[in-house]
Amino acid sequence: MTKHSTLLTPVLLAGCVIIAISFGIRCSFGIFQIPISQDFNWLRSEYSLALAIQNLGWGLGQPIFGAIADKFGDRRTIFGGAAVYAVGLVLSSNAILPIEHQMYSLFIGFGIAGTGFGVILAVVGRSSSAANRSMSLAIATAAGSGGQVVGPPLTEYLLSVLSWQAVFVYFAVIVMATMVMLPLMHSPKAAQRAAADEQMTDVLWRALRDPSFIMIFVGFFSCGYQLAFITSHFPAFITEMCGPIATTGLLHSIGITTTSALGAVAISLIGLANIIGTISAGWLGNRYSKKYLLAGIYTGRTVILTAFIVNPMTPESVLLFSALMGSLWLATVPLTSGLIAHLYGVRFMGTLYGLVFFSHQLGAFFGVWLGGRMFDLYGDYTAVWWIGIGVGALSAVVHLPIQETRNDATPA
Numbered sequence: 001m002t003k004h005s006t007l008l009t010p011v012l013l014a015g016c017v018i019i020a021i022s023f024g025i026r027c028s029f030g031i032f033q034i035p036i037s038q039d040f041n042w043l044r045s046e047y048s049l050a051l052a053i054q055n056l057g058w059g060l061g062q063p064i065f066g067a068i069a070d071k072f073g074d075r076r077t078i079f080g081g082a083a084v085y086a087v088g089l090v091l092s093s094n095a096i097l098p099i100e101h102q103m104y105s106l107f108i109g110f111g112i113a114g115t116g117f118g119v120i121l122a123v124v125g126r127s128s129s130a131a132n133r134s135m136s137l138a139i140a141t142a143a144g145s146g147g148q149v150v151g152p153p154l155t156e157y158l159l160s161v162l163s164w165q166a167v168f169v170y171f172a173v174i175v176m177a178t179m180v181m182l183p184l185m186h187s188p189k190a191a192q193r194a195a196a197d198e199q200m201t202d203v204l205w206r207a208l209r210d211p212s213f214i215m216i217f218v219g220f221f222s223c224g225y226q227l228a229f230i231t232s233h234f235p236a237f238i239t240e241m242c243g244p245i246a247t248t249g250l251l252h253s254i255g256i257t258t259t260s261a262l263g264a265v266a267i268s269l270i271g272l273a274n275i276i277g278t279i280s281a282g283w284l285g286n287r288y289s290k291k292y293l294l295a296g297i298y299t300g301r302t303v304i305l306t307a308f309i310v311n312p313m314t315p316e317s318v319l320l321f322s323a324l325m326g327s328l329w330l331a332t333v334p335l336t337s338g339l340i341a342h343l344y345g346v347r348f349m350g351t352l353y354g355l356v357f358f359s360h361q362l363g364a365f366f367g368v369w370l371g372g373r374m375f376d377l378y379g380d381y382t383a384v385w386w387i388g389i390g391v392g393a394l395s396a397v398v399h400l401p402i403q404e405t406r407n408d409a410t411p412a
Contacts, residue, residue, distance in 0.1 A: 011127040012136055014184035015120045016143035018078065021178045022085070022115040024147025025171050027271065028155040029054070030232040031264055034239065035164050036101070044236075046098040048372020050105040051232045052365045055224070057109020059361020062118040065110075066354030070347075074123045075182045081114010082179055086172040093168035109361075115175070117144065118357050121337050122350030123185055131286070133341060137334035138282020145278060145330060148271025152235070156264035203348045207355075212343065212402045216336060217356050219294065219398045221363035222391035223332050226301060228364030229388060230270070230325070233371040235263030237381050243314045251315055262315055266322040273326025281331035282338075290339045291402040297328050297335075298396035304328070305389045309382065342404065363391070 029051055037047050061081075069077040088107025095101045113119070121137055128136040158167045207213040242259045245251050256262055284293055308321045340352050367388065374384045 007128075007132045007135060007139075009127055010184040011186065012124055012139060014181040015124050015140050016146075017181050018115055018178045018185075019117065019120045019140055020143045020147035020150075021174060022112060022147070023117075023144035024149075024151030024154075025089075025175065026112050026116070026151075027148040027231050027267060028151040028171075030235045030267065031152055031155045031159065032164055032167075033232065033236045034260070035159060039164070040096070040098075042098060043372075044375045045369075045372035047101065048232065048368055048375075050098070050101040051228075052369035052372075053102050054105035054109040054112075055228050055361050055364035055368055057106040058112045058116070059109075059224075059358040059364065061110035061113030062116075062357040062361065063351060063354030065114045066118050066122060066350030066352075069119050069122060069350045074119065075185050077119055078115055078185060079179055079182060081111050081116075081119065082175050083111075085111020085115055085175045087111075089168045089172035089175070093165040093172075111175070113354075115178075117141065117333060117337075118354045119350055121333070122346075122353060125337065125341050125349050126346045133346075134285040134334060134338045135279075135282045137337050138279050138285070141282075141330050141333045142275045142278040145271040145274035145326075148274070149268050151271075152264040152267040156261060203344060204351065204355075207344055207352055210343075212404075213340075213352075213356075215398050215402050216339065217359045219298070219395040220332070220336060220356050220360040222298065222388070222395040223336075224360035224363030224365075225367035225391050226305070226363075226388045227329065227367075228361075229367035229371050229384065231267065232368045233375075233381060233384075234266060235260070238263040238266060238313070238318055241313050241380065242318055243312065245315050249315075259315075262318060266318050269319060269322040270326035270329055273323045274329035274331070277327035277329060277331045278334060280327075282334045285335050285338050289404060290335045290342070291399045291404055294332060294335050294339075295396045295399040297331050298392050298399070300328050301325065302389055302392040302396065305385065305392065309385050309389075339402075339404070 033044070033047055033051075036042070037044060065077055065081055068080075084107055088104050088109075088111050091104040091107065092101060095104055121140055124136050124140045125133055155167065158170065162170075239260045242262065245257060245259065245262065251257075251262070256265055281293065281297070304321065304324045308317065311317060336356065337349070337353050340356065341349050344352055367384070370384045370387065371381060375381055
């Protein structure tokens with residue numbers, strides 16, 4: 001049996017561990033929103049801007065780390081990303097001014113770029129056969145959701161027994177501990193890179209001139225906007241706007257007694273539902289048109305977001321929304337990365353996906369920043385929520401004209 005006929009490989013398993021920790025911590029920063037703002041008596045927009053800059057740093061760093069990995073090797077790149085991530089967390093633990101948090105968040109964003117989806121999915125994609133690639137990418141993406149399931153509740157617990165500064169330091173240690181998995185992250189095509197460096201410019205130029213690539217780029221914006229806004233602001237939104245948890249209800253009986261705890265559980269439930277949704281998207285991506293699946297996902301998100309905001313927020317509606325939205329949460333990632341691999345090959349997948357991911361993180365920047373800014377102006381998140389609905393509908397439409405036929409002879 002060759003390495004290409006096996007779905008579960010050491011590369012995939014190691015990638016799952018690294019991405020689960022990286023993304024699990026990243027999904028927990030919204031839990032710090034209220035503690036840090038209250039500790040320093042900041043406006044909501046101050047810490048929101050730090051999270052927005054973190055997302056922008058992730059977006060700026062993704063094509064850079066992708067290109068470094070494509071040219072110099074995956075393991076060095078991932079280790080560098082982990083080191084930057086840890087440094088950003090330690091520096092943030094000592095920050096006392098908004099500008100300090102905002103500056104250090106750039107380090108965290110770059111660190112996430114070096115240990116997150118762009119680099120890890122590129123390694124996994126190169127290590128998989130064309131037949132297994134969509135499912136491999138889905139499994140790696142679902143591992144990130146596994147981290148999301150554990151990260152927010154763990155953060156909520158740690159904040160109940162430790163200072164937020166100590167939690168940041170613990171997270172830095174955990175990030176570096178995942179580097180024990182690096183020996184398994186060996187891309188089978190690494191030896192071919194030096195001989196093919198001159199092809200990067202050609203592939204990039206071909207992609208940038210392709211209308212389909214531009215539409216993928218534009219469409220991914222809303223994904224970042226919606227996910228980053230919800231991850232960063234939904235816990236606070238629930239804490240402040242949700243109806244009370246009944247003392248005689250099921251939630252109270254299992255220990256979820258406050259809307260703050262419900263906010264952490266909501267993010268965790270989104271991650272849990274997304275494990276199923278992402279793997280399902282990978283399975284469907286091997287069998288049906290990826291562009292139509294993506295259009296359907298963005299349409300589904302638009303409907304779910306609309307239904308939630310036009311109805312009163314209750315603990316039950318929060319849990320229902322989290323389960324439904326979670327089923328579509330990262331389902332776009334294996335389909336988008338798989339579409340790029342299909343159209344342009346896997347040789348420079350890290351760079352190309354990194355460019356598309358910049359659009360995702362540009363959307364994330366505006367989602368997080370506008371959330372805090374509009375909360376300070378209007379006292380709620382309704383307006384920024386409706387913007388998310390609008391850009392989601394746009395993404396559903398913009399995916400329809402994408403041409404899914406390969407425009408070069410690069411082997412998959």
